[in-house]
Amino acid sequence: MKIILCGYHWTGCKALDFLRREGHEVFVYTHENPYHVPSLWQYCEKTDTPYTLKNISKVPLPFEPDVICSVYYRFIIKPHVIEACKGRIFNLHPALLPNYRGCSSLTWAMINGETEAGYTYHYIDEGTDMGDIIIQQPIPIEDFDTQETLFTRVMYTSMTRFSEALHHAAKGLPGDQQTGEGSHYPRGCPHDGVIDPAWDERRKERFVRAMIYPPYPVAKLGVQSIYSLKDLKAAD
Template structure:
Protein backbone atom coordinates (compact mmCIF):
# COMPACT_ATOMS: atom_id res chain seq x y z
CA UNK A 1 0.00 0.00 0.00
CA UNK A 2 1.34 3.44 -0.97
CA UNK A 3 0.71 5.99 1.79
CA UNK A 4 1.33 9.71 2.08
CA UNK A 5 1.52 11.09 5.62
CA UNK A 6 1.12 14.82 6.13
CA UNK A 7 2.07 15.32 9.76
CA UNK A 8 3.82 17.18 12.53
CA UNK A 9 4.51 17.07 16.28
CA UNK A 10 4.29 13.99 18.53
CA UNK A 11 1.11 12.79 16.86
CA UNK A 12 2.69 12.86 13.43
CA UNK A 13 5.65 10.85 14.71
CA UNK A 14 3.40 8.20 16.22
CA UNK A 15 1.33 8.06 13.03
CA UNK A 16 4.49 7.42 11.01
CA UNK A 17 5.47 4.40 13.07
CA UNK A 18 1.93 3.00 12.92
CA UNK A 19 1.60 3.48 9.16
CA UNK A 20 4.94 1.78 8.56
CA UNK A 21 3.19 -1.43 9.65
CA UNK A 22 0.87 -1.15 6.63
CA UNK A 23 2.87 0.61 3.94
CA UNK A 24 4.82 -0.83 1.05
CA UNK A 25 5.85 2.72 0.22
CA UNK A 26 5.49 5.81 2.39
CA UNK A 27 6.29 9.49 1.92
CA UNK A 28 6.08 12.25 4.53
CA UNK A 29 5.22 15.93 4.22
CA UNK A 30 6.04 17.82 7.39
CA UNK A 31 7.41 21.05 8.87
CA UNK A 32 10.66 22.04 10.51
CA UNK A 33 10.24 21.62 14.26
CA UNK A 34 11.58 23.73 17.14
CA UNK A 35 13.62 21.98 19.80
CA UNK A 36 10.65 21.34 22.07
CA UNK A 37 8.49 19.60 19.45
CA UNK A 38 8.94 15.95 18.45
CA UNK A 39 10.67 16.13 15.07
CA UNK A 40 8.89 14.13 12.37
CA UNK A 41 11.51 15.13 9.82
CA UNK A 42 14.27 13.61 11.96
CA UNK A 43 12.20 10.48 12.60
CA UNK A 44 11.52 9.97 8.90
CA UNK A 45 15.23 10.31 8.23
CA UNK A 46 16.02 7.77 10.97
CA UNK A 47 13.48 5.33 9.48
CA UNK A 48 14.87 5.82 5.96
CA UNK A 49 11.58 7.33 4.79
CA UNK A 50 11.59 10.04 2.13
CA UNK A 51 10.17 13.37 3.29
CA UNK A 52 9.70 16.98 2.30
CA UNK A 53 9.05 20.26 4.09
CA UNK A 54 7.55 21.72 0.91
CA UNK A 55 3.82 22.34 0.98
CA UNK A 56 2.08 19.36 -0.58
CA UNK A 57 0.90 19.82 -4.17
CA UNK A 58 0.14 17.67 -7.19
CA UNK A 59 3.40 18.79 -8.76
CA UNK A 60 5.54 17.33 -5.96
CA UNK A 61 3.64 14.11 -5.22
CA UNK A 62 6.18 11.25 -5.18
CA UNK A 63 3.67 8.63 -6.41
CA UNK A 64 -0.04 7.97 -6.86
CA UNK A 65 -1.09 7.18 -3.27
CA UNK A 66 -3.64 4.63 -2.16
CA UNK A 67 -4.43 6.87 0.81
CA UNK A 68 -3.37 10.20 2.31
CA UNK A 69 -3.38 10.62 6.09
CA UNK A 70 -3.17 14.06 7.70
CA UNK A 71 -2.22 14.29 11.38
CA UNK A 72 -1.50 17.79 12.70
CA UNK A 73 -0.42 19.03 9.25
CA UNK A 74 -0.48 22.82 9.18
CA UNK A 75 -1.40 23.37 5.52
CA UNK A 76 -4.74 22.86 3.80
CA UNK A 77 -4.67 19.86 1.43
CA UNK A 78 -5.48 21.16 -2.10
CA UNK A 79 -8.41 19.77 -4.03
CA UNK A 80 -6.27 18.42 -6.86
CA UNK A 81 -4.25 16.41 -4.32
CA UNK A 82 -7.49 14.97 -2.92
CA UNK A 83 -8.48 13.98 -6.45
CA UNK A 84 -5.07 12.37 -7.01
CA UNK A 85 -5.82 10.18 -3.97
CA UNK A 86 -9.19 9.19 -5.49
CA UNK A 87 -10.87 10.98 -2.54
CA UNK A 88 -9.13 8.64 -0.07
CA UNK A 89 -7.67 11.47 1.99
CA UNK A 90 -8.42 11.63 5.71
CA UNK A 91 -7.64 13.93 8.61
CA UNK A 92 -7.50 13.51 12.37
CA UNK A 93 -9.14 16.50 14.06
CA UNK A 94 -9.12 16.96 17.87
CA UNK A 95 -12.78 17.81 18.34
CA UNK A 96 -16.22 16.30 17.95
CA UNK A 97 -16.98 17.76 14.55
CA UNK A 98 -18.78 19.84 13.44
CA UNK A 99 -17.99 21.64 16.70
CA UNK A 100 -14.62 23.37 16.98
CA UNK A 101 -13.63 23.28 13.35
CA UNK A 102 -10.42 25.12 12.52
CA UNK A 103 -7.55 25.65 14.96
CA UNK A 104 -6.89 25.46 18.72
CA UNK A 105 -9.98 23.31 19.27
CA UNK A 106 -8.89 21.88 22.63
CA UNK A 107 -7.67 25.27 23.86
CA UNK A 108 -11.03 26.84 23.09
CA UNK A 109 -12.91 23.89 24.59
CA UNK A 110 -11.17 24.45 27.94
CA UNK A 111 -11.80 28.21 27.79
CA UNK A 112 -15.47 27.62 27.00
CA UNK A 113 -15.89 25.23 29.93
CA UNK A 114 -16.68 22.08 27.97
CA UNK A 115 -17.04 18.93 30.05
CA UNK A 116 -16.04 16.67 27.17
CA UNK A 117 -14.14 16.90 23.94
CA UNK A 118 -12.98 14.16 21.60
CA UNK A 119 -11.56 13.44 18.19
CA UNK A 120 -12.86 12.87 14.69
CA UNK A 121 -11.39 11.04 11.72
CA UNK A 122 -13.01 12.52 8.64
CA UNK A 123 -12.59 12.61 4.91
CA UNK A 124 -10.84 15.71 3.61
CA UNK A 125 -12.83 17.81 1.18
CA UNK A 126 -12.23 21.28 -0.23
CA UNK A 127 -13.52 23.15 2.82
CA UNK A 128 -12.15 23.09 6.34
CA UNK A 129 -13.07 20.11 8.56
CA UNK A 130 -16.40 19.47 6.83
CA UNK A 131 -15.96 15.99 5.32
CA UNK A 132 -17.85 12.84 6.25
CA UNK A 133 -17.03 11.31 9.63
CA UNK A 134 -15.39 7.89 9.81
CA UNK A 135 -14.85 7.60 13.59
CA UNK A 136 -15.53 9.84 16.58
CA UNK A 137 -14.86 9.29 20.27
CA UNK A 138 -15.81 11.39 23.30
CA UNK A 139 -13.16 12.13 25.94
CA UNK A 140 -13.85 13.90 29.28
CA UNK A 141 -12.26 17.21 30.22
CA UNK A 142 -11.08 17.18 33.83
CA UNK A 143 -11.03 20.34 35.93
CA UNK A 144 -7.26 19.95 36.29
CA UNK A 145 -6.57 19.55 32.57
CA UNK A 146 -4.20 21.97 30.91
CA UNK A 147 -3.94 22.42 27.17
CA UNK A 148 -0.89 20.13 27.26
CA UNK A 149 -2.47 17.29 29.21
CA UNK A 150 -5.69 17.37 27.20
CA UNK A 151 -3.86 17.41 23.88
CA UNK A 152 -1.80 14.34 24.77
CA UNK A 153 -4.78 12.44 26.17
CA UNK A 154 -6.92 13.11 23.11
CA UNK A 155 -4.22 12.39 20.55
CA UNK A 156 -3.01 9.25 22.33
CA UNK A 157 -6.53 7.81 22.26
CA UNK A 158 -7.06 8.92 18.66
CA UNK A 159 -3.94 7.19 17.38
CA UNK A 160 -5.00 3.86 18.87
CA UNK A 161 -7.70 3.79 16.17
CA UNK A 162 -5.66 5.06 13.23
CA UNK A 163 -5.06 1.71 11.53
CA UNK A 164 -8.69 0.54 11.77
CA UNK A 165 -9.73 3.87 10.22
CA UNK A 166 -7.27 3.34 7.37
CA UNK A 167 -8.85 -0.08 6.74
CA UNK A 168 -12.32 1.52 6.63
CA UNK A 169 -11.15 3.94 3.97
CA UNK A 170 -9.50 1.24 1.87
CA UNK A 171 -12.68 -0.83 2.11
CA UNK A 172 -14.61 2.07 0.59
CA UNK A 173 -16.66 3.10 3.62
CA UNK A 174 -18.19 6.50 2.79
CA UNK A 175 -18.49 7.79 6.35
CA UNK A 176 -21.44 9.79 7.66
CA UNK A 177 -22.30 13.46 7.13
CA UNK A 178 -21.55 15.68 10.10
CA UNK A 179 -24.50 16.33 12.40
CA UNK A 180 -25.14 19.27 14.71
CA UNK A 181 -24.42 22.98 14.90
CA UNK A 182 -20.93 23.84 13.61
CA UNK A 183 -18.48 26.24 15.19
CA UNK A 184 -15.17 27.50 13.84
CA UNK A 185 -12.05 29.07 15.37
CA UNK A 186 -9.25 30.65 13.36
CA UNK A 187 -5.52 30.18 13.92
CA UNK A 188 -3.88 32.27 16.63
CA UNK A 189 -3.83 32.56 20.41
CA UNK A 190 -7.36 32.97 21.81
CA UNK A 191 -7.92 36.61 22.80
CA UNK A 192 -4.32 37.23 21.81
CA UNK A 193 -3.28 35.34 24.94
CA UNK A 194 -4.49 38.23 27.13
CA UNK A 195 -6.81 37.93 30.15
CA UNK A 196 -9.60 40.52 30.25
CA UNK A 197 -10.20 42.20 33.59
CA UNK A 198 -13.99 41.81 33.33
CA UNK A 199 -13.90 38.01 33.10
CA UNK A 200 -15.20 36.02 36.07
CA UNK A 201 -12.50 34.18 38.01
CA UNK A 202 -13.79 30.83 36.74
CA UNK A 203 -13.07 31.86 33.14
CA UNK A 204 -9.69 33.30 34.11
CA UNK A 205 -8.74 29.98 35.73
CA UNK A 206 -9.83 28.04 32.63
CA UNK A 207 -7.95 30.44 30.36
CA UNK A 208 -4.73 30.01 32.34
CA UNK A 209 -5.01 26.22 32.05
CA UNK A 210 -5.92 26.47 28.38
CA UNK A 211 -2.74 28.43 27.66
CA UNK A 212 -0.46 26.07 29.60
CA UNK A 213 1.69 24.01 27.26
CA UNK A 214 5.35 24.76 28.09
CA UNK A 215 7.42 26.18 26.56
CA UNK A 216 4.74 27.96 24.53
CA UNK A 217 3.81 31.41 25.92
CA UNK A 218 1.54 31.39 28.95
CA UNK A 219 -1.43 33.66 29.55
CA UNK A 220 -0.77 37.35 30.18
CA UNK A 221 -2.51 40.19 31.98
CA UNK A 222 -1.57 43.75 31.06
CA UNK A 223 1.56 42.39 29.43
CA UNK A 224 2.74 40.29 32.39
CA UNK A 225 2.93 36.51 32.48
CA UNK A 226 0.22 34.67 34.41
CA UNK A 227 0.89 31.03 35.23
CA UNK A 228 -1.55 30.53 38.10
CA UNK A 229 -4.75 32.09 39.41
CA UNK A 230 -2.75 33.41 42.37
CA UNK A 231 -0.49 35.26 39.91
CA UNK A 232 -3.57 36.95 38.46
CA UNK A 233 -4.99 37.86 41.86
CA UNK A 234 -1.68 39.42 42.89
CA UNK A 235 -1.68 41.55 39.75
CA UNK A 236 -5.24 42.64 40.49
CA UNK A 237 -4.33 43.54 44.08
CA UNK A 238 -1.37 45.56 42.83
CA UNK A 239 -3.69 47.64 40.64
CA UNK A 240 -6.07 48.49 43.49
CA UNK A 241 -5.20 52.00 44.75
Protein backbone atom coordinates in the same frame (compact mmCIF):
# COMPACT_ATOMS: atom_id res chain seq x y z
CA MET B 1 -0.31 -0.08 0.12
CA LYS B 2 1.26 3.10 -1.24
CA ILE B 3 0.54 5.75 1.38
CA ILE B 4 1.29 9.43 1.68
CA LEU B 5 1.53 10.72 5.24
CA CYS B 6 1.09 14.45 5.79
CA GLY B 7 2.17 14.85 9.39
CA TYR B 8 3.85 16.75 12.19
CA HIS B 9 4.61 16.49 15.92
CA TRP B 10 4.71 13.22 17.86
CA THR B 11 1.40 12.02 16.41
CA GLY B 12 2.90 12.28 12.93
CA CYS B 13 5.89 10.27 14.13
CA LYS B 14 3.60 7.67 15.68
CA ALA B 15 1.59 7.38 12.46
CA LEU B 16 4.78 6.79 10.50
CA ASP B 17 5.88 4.18 13.02
CA PHE B 18 2.59 2.34 12.56
CA LEU B 19 2.69 2.52 8.75
CA ARG B 20 6.25 1.19 8.66
CA ARG B 21 5.39 -1.71 10.98
CA GLU B 22 2.51 -2.65 8.68
CA GLY B 23 4.94 -2.73 5.75
CA HIS B 24 3.42 0.03 3.62
CA GLU B 25 5.37 2.10 1.10
CA VAL B 26 5.31 5.59 2.63
CA PHE B 27 6.23 9.08 1.52
CA VAL B 28 6.02 11.90 4.07
CA TYR B 29 5.15 15.59 3.79
CA THR B 30 6.01 17.47 6.95
CA HIS B 31 7.30 20.76 8.39
CA GLU B 32 10.33 22.25 10.08
CA ASN B 33 9.88 22.16 13.84
CA PRO B 34 11.13 24.07 16.90
CA TYR B 35 13.36 22.19 19.32
CA HIS B 36 10.55 21.27 21.73
CA VAL B 37 8.38 19.53 19.09
CA PRO B 38 9.20 15.91 18.18
CA SER B 39 10.64 16.03 14.67
CA LEU B 40 8.97 13.96 11.97
CA TRP B 41 11.56 14.88 9.33
CA GLN B 42 14.36 13.71 11.61
CA TYR B 43 12.48 10.48 12.30
CA CYS B 44 12.15 10.02 8.53
CA GLU B 45 15.92 10.29 8.21
CA LYS B 46 16.45 7.79 11.02
CA THR B 47 14.12 5.31 9.34
CA ASP B 48 15.21 5.96 5.73
CA THR B 49 11.71 7.15 4.85
CA PRO B 50 11.54 9.55 1.88
CA TYR B 51 10.11 12.95 2.81
CA THR B 52 9.87 16.60 1.86
CA LEU B 53 9.21 19.87 3.68
CA LYS B 54 7.37 21.23 0.64
CA ASN B 55 3.62 21.87 0.59
CA ILE B 56 1.85 18.79 -0.82
CA SER B 57 -0.49 21.01 -2.85
CA LYS B 58 2.37 22.77 -4.62
CA VAL B 59 4.56 19.91 -5.85
CA PRO B 60 4.00 16.71 -7.87
CA LEU B 61 3.10 13.63 -5.84
CA PRO B 62 5.80 10.93 -5.69
CA PHE B 63 3.34 8.22 -6.75
CA GLU B 64 -0.38 7.53 -7.10
CA PRO B 65 -1.36 6.86 -3.49
CA ASP B 66 -3.88 4.31 -2.27
CA VAL B 67 -4.52 6.52 0.78
CA ILE B 68 -3.42 9.91 2.08
CA CYS B 69 -3.32 10.39 5.85
CA SER B 70 -3.24 13.84 7.47
CA VAL B 71 -2.09 13.86 11.08
CA TYR B 72 -1.42 17.36 12.46
CA TYR B 73 -0.51 18.65 8.97
CA ARG B 74 -0.57 22.45 8.88
CA PHE B 75 -1.28 23.17 5.20
CA ILE B 76 -4.69 23.09 3.53
CA ILE B 77 -4.81 20.16 1.09
CA LYS B 78 -6.15 21.27 -2.29
CA PRO B 79 -8.80 19.51 -4.45
CA HIS B 80 -6.35 18.14 -7.04
CA VAL B 81 -4.58 16.18 -4.27
CA ILE B 82 -7.91 14.83 -2.99
CA GLU B 83 -8.74 13.68 -6.52
CA ALA B 84 -5.33 11.98 -6.91
CA CYS B 85 -6.31 9.34 -4.34
CA LYS B 86 -9.97 9.15 -5.44
CA GLY B 87 -11.14 10.68 -2.18
CA ARG B 88 -9.38 8.11 0.03
CA ILE B 89 -7.91 10.84 2.19
CA PHE B 90 -8.58 11.44 5.86
CA ASN B 91 -7.58 13.77 8.67
CA LEU B 92 -7.28 13.60 12.45
CA HIS B 93 -8.87 16.64 14.10
CA PRO B 94 -8.75 17.19 17.90
CA ALA B 95 -12.40 18.11 18.38
CA LEU B 96 -15.88 16.67 18.18
CA LEU B 97 -16.84 17.92 14.74
CA PRO B 98 -18.72 19.91 13.59
CA ASN B 99 -17.85 21.89 16.73
CA TYR B 100 -14.44 23.56 16.95
CA ARG B 101 -13.40 23.37 13.33
CA GLY B 102 -10.21 25.25 12.51
CA CYS B 103 -7.36 25.82 14.96
CA SER B 104 -6.69 25.70 18.72
CA SER B 105 -9.75 23.49 19.15
CA LEU B 106 -8.82 22.00 22.53
CA THR B 107 -7.70 25.38 23.86
CA TRP B 108 -10.99 27.01 22.90
CA ALA B 109 -12.99 24.11 24.33
CA MET B 110 -11.29 24.63 27.69
CA ILE B 111 -11.75 28.40 27.62
CA ASN B 112 -15.44 28.07 26.73
CA GLY B 113 -16.11 25.76 29.66
CA GLU B 114 -16.91 22.57 27.75
CA THR B 115 -17.12 19.44 29.87
CA GLU B 116 -15.71 17.24 27.11
CA ALA B 117 -13.50 17.47 24.07
CA GLY B 118 -12.34 14.60 21.90
CA TYR B 119 -11.15 13.78 18.40
CA THR B 120 -12.56 13.03 14.98
CA TYR B 121 -11.12 11.08 12.06
CA HIS B 122 -12.88 12.43 8.99
CA TYR B 123 -12.60 12.39 5.22
CA ILE B 124 -11.05 15.49 3.69
CA ASP B 125 -13.13 17.44 1.21
CA GLU B 126 -12.94 21.00 -0.11
CA GLY B 127 -14.25 22.48 3.16
CA THR B 128 -12.26 23.05 6.35
CA ASP B 129 -12.83 20.09 8.69
CA MET B 130 -16.21 19.46 7.04
CA GLY B 131 -15.77 15.96 5.60
CA ASP B 132 -17.78 12.90 6.63
CA ILE B 133 -16.89 11.36 9.98
CA ILE B 134 -15.05 8.02 10.12
CA ILE B 135 -14.45 7.79 13.90
CA GLN B 136 -15.35 10.15 16.70
CA GLN B 137 -14.71 9.76 20.42
CA PRO B 138 -15.45 12.15 23.31
CA ILE B 139 -12.92 12.65 26.12
CA PRO B 140 -13.78 14.50 29.35
CA ILE B 141 -12.11 17.80 30.19
CA GLU B 142 -11.05 17.62 33.82
CA ASP B 143 -11.17 20.65 36.11
CA PHE B 144 -7.44 20.22 36.67
CA ASP B 145 -6.45 19.85 33.01
CA THR B 146 -3.99 22.21 31.40
CA GLN B 147 -3.82 22.53 27.63
CA GLU B 148 -0.79 20.24 27.71
CA THR B 149 -2.46 17.41 29.63
CA LEU B 150 -5.67 17.60 27.60
CA PHE B 151 -3.77 17.62 24.30
CA THR B 152 -1.68 14.63 25.39
CA ARG B 153 -4.70 12.58 26.50
CA VAL B 154 -6.74 13.36 23.39
CA MET B 155 -3.95 12.71 20.90
CA TYR B 156 -2.67 9.58 22.66
CA THR B 157 -6.17 8.10 22.67
CA SER B 158 -6.75 9.07 19.03
CA MET B 159 -3.66 7.21 17.85
CA THR B 160 -4.96 3.94 19.32
CA ARG B 161 -7.56 4.02 16.52
CA PHE B 162 -5.38 5.24 13.66
CA SER B 163 -5.29 1.77 12.11
CA GLU B 164 -9.07 1.56 12.13
CA ALA B 165 -9.39 4.91 10.36
CA LEU B 166 -6.69 4.00 7.83
CA HIS B 167 -8.32 0.75 6.75
CA HIS B 168 -11.78 2.33 6.68
CA ALA B 169 -10.50 4.96 4.22
CA ALA B 170 -8.47 2.45 2.21
CA LYS B 171 -11.63 0.43 1.55
CA GLY B 172 -13.48 3.57 0.48
CA LEU B 173 -16.18 2.96 3.08
CA PRO B 174 -18.61 5.83 3.65
CA GLY B 175 -18.48 8.07 6.70
CA ASP B 176 -21.26 9.79 8.60
CA GLN B 177 -22.26 13.24 7.43
CA GLN B 178 -21.62 16.04 9.91
CA THR B 179 -24.83 17.54 11.24
CA GLY B 180 -25.50 20.91 12.81
CA GLU B 181 -24.01 24.32 12.20
CA GLY B 182 -20.91 23.75 14.33
CA SER B 183 -18.28 26.37 15.07
CA HIS B 184 -14.95 27.53 13.64
CA TYR B 185 -11.92 29.24 15.18
CA PRO B 186 -9.08 30.88 13.23
CA ARG B 187 -5.36 30.22 13.62
CA GLY B 188 -3.62 32.20 16.35
CA CYS B 189 -3.45 32.34 20.13
CA PRO B 190 -6.90 32.89 21.66
CA HIS B 191 -7.30 36.53 22.70
CA ASP B 192 -3.56 36.91 22.00
CA GLY B 193 -2.98 35.17 25.34
CA VAL B 194 -4.27 38.17 27.30
CA ILE B 195 -6.86 37.95 30.09
CA ASP B 196 -9.77 40.37 29.88
CA PRO B 197 -10.40 41.83 33.37
CA ALA B 198 -14.12 41.88 32.58
CA TRP B 199 -14.33 38.08 32.40
CA ASP B 200 -15.84 36.23 35.35
CA GLU B 201 -13.46 34.36 37.65
CA ARG B 202 -14.25 30.92 36.22
CA ARG B 203 -13.38 31.99 32.67
CA LYS B 204 -10.16 33.63 33.85
CA GLU B 205 -9.13 30.45 35.67
CA ARG B 206 -9.93 28.26 32.66
CA PHE B 207 -8.01 30.62 30.40
CA VAL B 208 -4.92 30.36 32.60
CA ARG B 209 -5.00 26.56 32.40
CA ALA B 210 -5.72 26.65 28.66
CA MET B 211 -2.54 28.69 28.07
CA ILE B 212 -0.26 26.23 29.88
CA TYR B 213 1.71 24.29 27.29
CA PRO B 214 5.44 24.77 27.98
CA PRO B 215 7.49 26.29 26.46
CA TYR B 216 4.78 28.40 24.83
CA PRO B 217 3.93 31.69 26.61
CA VAL B 218 1.45 31.55 29.47
CA ALA B 219 -1.55 33.84 29.95
CA LYS B 220 -0.97 37.52 30.72
CA LEU B 221 -2.92 40.10 32.68
CA GLY B 222 -1.59 43.38 31.40
CA VAL B 223 2.16 42.81 31.33
CA GLN B 224 2.21 40.25 34.14
CA SER B 225 2.59 36.53 33.39
CA ILE B 226 -0.06 34.41 35.11
CA TYR B 227 0.96 30.83 35.84
CA SER B 228 -1.74 29.82 38.30
CA LEU B 229 -4.96 30.80 40.05
CA LYS B 230 -2.81 32.07 42.92
CA ASP B 231 -1.03 34.48 40.54
CA LEU B 232 -4.39 35.57 39.12
CA LYS B 233 -5.85 36.39 42.55
CA ALA B 234 -2.70 38.25 43.56
CA ALA B 235 -2.83 40.33 40.36
CA ASP B 236 -6.50 41.22 40.92
